[in-house]
Amino acid sequence: MAQRERTIIAPPVNPETKPFWDAAAAGKLLIKKCLACDEFHYYPRSLCPFCFSDRTEWHTASGRGTVYSYSVMRRAPVPYAIAYVTLDEGVTMMTNIVDCDLDSIRIGQKVRLVFKPSDGGPPVPMFTPGG
Numbered sequence: 001m002a003q004r005e006r007t008i009i010a011p012p013v014n015p016e017t018k019p020f021w022d023a024a025a026a027g028k029l030l031i032k033k034c035l036a037c038d039e040f041h042y043y044p045r046s047l048c049p050f051c052f053s054d055r056t057e058w059h060t061a062s063g064r065g066t067v068y069s070y071s072v073m074r075r076a077p078v079p080y081a082i083a084y085v086t087l088d089e090g091v092t093m094m095t096n097i098v099d100c101d102l103d104s105i106r107i108g109q110k111v112r113l114v115f116k117p118s119d120g121g122p123p124v125p126m127f128t129p130g131g
């Protein structure tokens with residue numbers, strides 16, 4: 001069975017997230033760390049979601065994580081898996097699990113970062129099984 005590729009909608013890029021998408025184009029996943037409370041957060045924003053400090057800085061994530069939860073969208077024209085992945089840095093991001101048998105995805109599974117091209121926008125961070 002030939003595997004069809006799903007069209008990925010281009011993510012909106014704004015001044016707050018432009019460094020994130022510029023890094024994505026270079027194959028790097030950026031997350032933010034707050035210098036006031038020392039917590040990582042995702043998605044990136046100007047103010048820390050924990051303490052509202054504006055003293056945040058960018059960090060390159062390791063790209064390794066664990067499936068926290070997932071849901072397979074079987075009624076879509078090309079079925080796909082939405083998942084929450086907890087990065088090794090401790091933040092959880094909503095993403096897709098790709099390049100695998102959708103029936104093989106498991107909670108607690110180790111996944112690693114891959115980038116998928118979007119339709120006319122920057123590549124989008126997703127994850128595939130493997131450490």
Ligand SMILES: [Zn+2]
Binds near residue numbers: 048051
């Ligand atoms: Zn903070």
